[in-house]
Every structure is written in structure tokens, then in C-alpha cells.
Amino acid sequence: MKRWLWVLILALGLAGAQTVGNEPPPDLSPQVFEIAKKLRCPVCRGESAAESSAGVTEEMRRQIAEMLAEGKSEDEIIQYFVDRYTEWILYEPPKRGLGLVVWLAPVLGLGLFGLGLFGYLKAAARRAAESEAVSDDELARVEAELGREDVP
């Protein structure tokens, strides 16, 4: 009986530990992390302020929570960080100016790749068709050769 009790406690503990690992800390709402996801971690590379465990991002999340409690909108909160860090702080570049190039480059790249692939496949198909086309003279010659071989 005692052993079962220990197994139960252990199972509950493991389940609890998993929940804690996957969820934001209880003192910050998921909305804080939604906004933090749109901001870059200033001291990391390629991490958002939601994922990073750096001290500065902890403070950023805390400030986001405070501003939400004051009734500020998401746009106002993001603007607060842009005012301090420029648009560099945005995790995704804005879809205008130079930022637009970043958004369009992959589409342009894919388009060029598609065009290149289409050209290559078309040329390959043409080459294959050319090699398959056999002239009448050639056919007659081959048939004659075959006919000769048939004769014992």
C-alpha cells in the first residue's frame, strides 16, 4: 500500500514538472509572451524576447506585463520598445522600405529558381525528343541491317 502511494506521488510530481516546463511562469500571462514573441532579444542572436532567458528579456517581459496592466494596447507596447531600440527590435522586419526586400527576396528567389528549372527541363525534353527522332533513311538502314542478320 505504501509503495503504491509513493508511485502515485512520483507520477503526480513528474506530470507537474512537465506542465511547469511547457507553460509560461504563473505570474505572467500568455499575452505577455505573445507580445514578447514579436520583439528581438537585444543580447542574443536569432531569439525572441519570449524565448530568451537573458536578464534583459526578463525585464522586457516584466515591463510588457506592467504596461498591459496599465491598459496599454499591443501596438503601444511595441512602439515603446521601437522608440528605444529603433525598428531593429522587431523580430520580423516591417513590410515596407528595406524590410520589404527581406520579405520579397525568398519569393523572388523561388521565382528565379522555378524559371531556371523550367528552362532546364524544357531543354532536356527537347534533347530527348531529338534523340528519339530517327530519320527514314536511318530506319531503312537499320531494317536492312536486321534483315541481313535474319538470313542464315
Next chain:
Amino acid sequence: MRTLLGVLLALALGALFWWGMQTKDERSELPSALAGRAAPTFDLELLPGARTAWGERLDLSDYLGKKPIILNFWASWCYPACYEEAPILEAAWRRWKDRVLFVGVNTQDEVDKAEKFVEQFGITFPNVYDPRGRVGIDYGMYGVPETFAISADGRVLQRHAGSIGAEKLEAMIREVLP
């Protein structure tokens, strides 16, 4: 023709890769969003060692607009960059203290460790304690150490990210001198 194009493409990709590897940390190249704007103010507790000379707290608004300020963000855990620049900052402060105010902002640190750092380098300019790193965010700081030059009329003129050398610091001071 095709071989030539392939070689050129490979060379271009190689050059792009090499350039990417050579590029410096972009954060040190970024201009401050505050450049030319009024310096954000703060009112924070001073580290214990500075209280005899400067009082319990330092309110930056008491000094803004009166004399140029060199604002330095640092932490005792920031090794080696903060350790390299500390003697340079102290030497410059001793030289310029009649004309420029130096203020250190100890960021996201522990008081005893910060105090030990101040004692180790014999720092005599005032250092405030900002455990949350709130002031750093107000200044758009990317990471310690970072130094800002504030003009006599209270505007942020320059930002330097990373350990500051004597020459660069001197140039910043000369820029903010009236």
C-alpha cells in the same frame, strides 16, 4: 559558357559567405534610437560606497541640462569587457571631473559583487544600482558595457557598445564639452 557561369556563381556565394563571417557584431554599429533626443532620466539608489560623497540616491534630472554627462552601464559579471574599461573610465573621470559628470549604472547585478568591483578599481565617480535593468531598456541598451555621451543641454549625442578605449572615451568627452 555554362562552366564560366557556374564558377562565377560559386565565387559569388563564397564571397558572400566570407563577408558574412567577417561582419562585426551589428549591435556595436547600430546608432542609438535616442541620438539627438533628450536623455531619459532616472532616480536610483547609489551603491553603498558612493553614498558618503553623493547621498543615498542619484536623480539624473538634478544634473541633466547643467553639465555634460558620460553614462556607463556595467555589471560585475561582465568579464572581461567591464573589467578592461573600468580603469580607463576612472582615469578619465579624475581628469575631467570638473567639467563632465560620470555616472555608472550597475545593471542586473548583486550589490555586494558590484561594491567589490568598485573597490577593486578604486572607482570614485557615482554608481547607481539598477537590479532590474530598467534604465538600460530606457536607453535602448543592447548589453553591458555600453557608454552614452550626454550633452550639456541634456541630449544623447553618442553611444558606444562594448568595452570603451581611452581614445574613444576622450573623443566622446570632447564632443559633449560645451
